[in-house]
Amino acid sequence: MVGAGFSGAVLGRELANAGHRVTVIDTRNHVAGNCHTERDPDTGVMVHVYGPHIFHTDDTAVWEYVQGFGAFEPYRNRVKATARGQVFSLPINLHTINQFYGKTMNPEEARAFIEAQADTSITNPQTFEEQALRFVGPDLYETFFKGYTQKQWGCSPTELPASILKRLPVRFNYDDNYFKHVHQGMPRDGYTTLVERMLDHPAIELRLNTEFTPELGAGYDHVFWSGPLDGYFGYRLGRLGYRTLDFERVIGDGDLQGCAVMNYGDADVAYTRTTEHKHFSPWEEHEASVLYRESARACTPDDIPYYPIRLVEEKALLGEYVSLAESTQGVTFVGRLGTYRYLDMDVTIREALDTAEAFKTALAAGERPAVFARPPLG
Numbered sequence: 136m137v138g139a140g141f142s143g144a145v146l147g148r149e150l151a152n153a154g155h156r157v158t159v160i161d162t163r164n165h166v167a168g169n170c171h172t173e174r175d176p177d178t179g180v181m182v183h184v185y186g187p188h189i190f191h192t193d194d195t196a197v198w199e200y201v202q203g204f205g206a207f208e209p210y211r212n213r214v215k216a217t218a219r220g221q222v223f224s225l226p227i228n229l230h231t232i233n234q235f236y237g238k239t240m241n242p243e244e245a246r247a248f249i250e251a252q253a254d255t256s257i258t259n260p261q262t263f264e265e266q267a268l269r270f271v272g273p274d275l276y277e278t279f280f281k282g283y284t285q286k287q288w289g290c291s292p293t294e295l296p297a298s299i300l301k302r303l304p305v306r307f308n309y310d311d312n313y314f315k316h317v318h319q320g321m322p323r324d325g326y327t328t329l330v331e332r333m334l335d336h337p338a339i340e341l342r343l344n345t346e347f348t349p350e351l352g353a354g355y356d357h358v359f360w361s362g363p364l365d366g367y368f369g370y371r372l373g374r375l376g377y378r379t380l381d382f383e384r385v386i387g388d389g390d391l392q393g394c395a396v397m398n399y400g401d402a403d404v405a406y407t408r409t410t411e412h413k414h415f416s417p418w419e420e421h422e423a424s425v426l427y428r429e430s431a432r433a434c435t436p437d438d439i440p441y442y443p444i445r446l447v448e449e450k451a452l453l454g455e456y457v458s459l460a461e462s463t464q465g466v467t468f469v470g471r472l473g474t475y476r477y478l479d480m481d482v483t484i485r486e487a488l489d490t491a492e493a494f495k496t497a498l499a500a501g502e503r504p505a506v507f508a509r510p511p512l513g
């Protein structure tokens with residue numbers, strides 16, 4: 136298993152349970168990949184080192200699976216937004232709309248009001264901007280979407296496809312629970328402890344601070360690769376584009392912002408959001424606090440790849456890497472980097488469980504295991 140994130144850990148555990156001997160390697164000095172959590176040395180707060188992670192899923196089997204490795208505390212993600220000198224509730228809901236327009240509308244009135252704001256002259260929206268204008272009109276678009284999207288993706292919303300904003304991003308009630316999933320929570324001891332327990336199996340050998348090399352891979356019957364797809368091929372066709380994140384750390388006493396996540400919609404505020412991590416563990420008590428200002432930019436070869444860009448240019452290059460991968464023997468590409476897709480943790484775990492099953496079935500049938508558990512272009 137190349138990578139000790141959820142992909143490598145779940146696959147490793149499932150194959151070890153099935154009687155295989157598994158080695159899990161990671162270049163980092165810790166397990167859990169980008170979901171890694173650790174105690175902040177100054178405040179004692181459990182910090183989500185690569186950005187905040189909230190577990191949310193409708194997949195009951197996955198929910199039960201993760202709880203087999205540690206207790207979860209109930210957690211609801213309630214996000215606020217600072218924009219144009221005010222603080223609003225997100226996702227845009229009836230509270231946001233009434234506050235923004237200084238009204239006291241009920242759901243039906245608000246629905247009619249927002250429909251009246253929408254630009255109905257746009258009949259076939261092609262870009263993110265057109266889609267947003269078609270859904271909510273210029274006021275809400277410019278306050279909540281335009282600046283934020285520009286900062287997050289480093290380009291104008293006129294250059295992004297309409298498909299990014301699939302549904303009307305507004306709720307006509309006071310529900311401010313960011314996610315709709317039936318199961319939502321946070322691992323009591325953090326994600327890293329959870330993944331350490333997954334990897335705690337007599338048939339699993341864990342090697343941290345270890346980079347994959349073809350020589351290392353040659354000693355194994357099969358390689359599961361959860362590193363970057365293009366990285367497996369030494370980036371020989373060029374680099375798939377990612378956005379990376381910078382985190383500026385701020386420590387202080389008490390409560391710094393009163394909530395876990397504050398988004399910043401204004402284009403002239405450099406960061407996209409601030410996250411105060413003690414609010415991700417509301418069952419703990421800490422006098423001091425640590426907050427991160429998060430901003431996004433283009434990923435260089437020296438940065439951590441976070442969000443795959445997947446626009447027209449990247450998809451063309453991805454197609455070339457997929458062809459290359461399909462002609463490769465003895466390797467299966469998995470996870471967010473291995474398939475160049477944004478995957479939530481629950482989807483990552485579901486795919487790893489399914490990949491383990493498919494691998495066992497292929498071996499039993501004497502067939503070649505699939506190169507991709509999920510086709511990256513599908």
Ligand SMILES: Cc1cc2nc3c(=O)[nH]c(=O)nc-3n(C[C@H](O)[C@H](O)[C@H](O)COP(=O)(O)OP(=O)(O)OC[C@H]3O[C@@H](n4cnc5c(N)ncnc54)[C@H](O)[C@@H]3O)c2cc1C
Nearest residue numbers: 138140141142162168169186188189347362470471479480
């Ligand atoms: C900012 C941000 C916030 C997110 N928030 C949420 C959230 O709230 N809820 C949610 O469900 N999901 C969230 N996610 C998604 C979540 O991070 C992923 O689902 C998860 O990390 C995918 O796990 P993985 O194992 O596929 O990849 P990773 O966690 O990236 O693990 C891959 C591992 O492979 C290692 N590796 C790479 N190349 C090599 C190599 N050559 N040799 C050895 N090791 C190598 C890396 O060091 C890494 O540890 C978020 C993602 C981001 C970017």
